[in-house]
Amino acid sequence: MSAPCPRFGFHLAFTIAPGIPESRRGVLGAAFLAAAAAYGLACEARDEESLQWVVTGDGLQATESDRQQLIGWLARQPEIASHRAGPLTDLTERV
Numbered sequence: 001m002s003a004p005c006p007r008f009g010f011h012l013a014f015t016i017a018p019g020i021p022e023s024r025r026g027v028l029g030a031a032f033l034a035a036a037a038a039y040g041l042a043c044e045a046r047d048e049e050s051l052q053w054v055v056t057g058d059g060l061q062a063t064e065s066d067r068q069q070l071i072g073w074l075a076r077q078p079e080i081a082s083h084r085a086g087p088l089t090d091l092t093e094r095v
Contacts, residue, residue: 014051054091
């Protein structure tokens with residue numbers, strides 16, 4: 001029996017800047033998901049309320065380039081106060 005194929009991806013979270021109306025939260029979340037999809041990434045909400053995601057790539061494999069593109073998109077959004085992205089890792093491995 002062979003080992004399961006790796007599923008490369010990363011954990012990502014972001015926060016909304018203070019003073020941004022609550023009504024914008026859903027709009028920003030949707031824009032984030034659209035940007036990820038445009039880069040060929042899929043996002044699974046770990047906790048949608050606190051904007052935490054598991055990000056994988058098309059075919060379940062994200063690359064470091066994919067990670068950097070999404071981080072760059074977040075950095076260009078003035079309504080996003082902060083973001084943090086974990087390292088690219090095999091998400092099938094148990095920690």
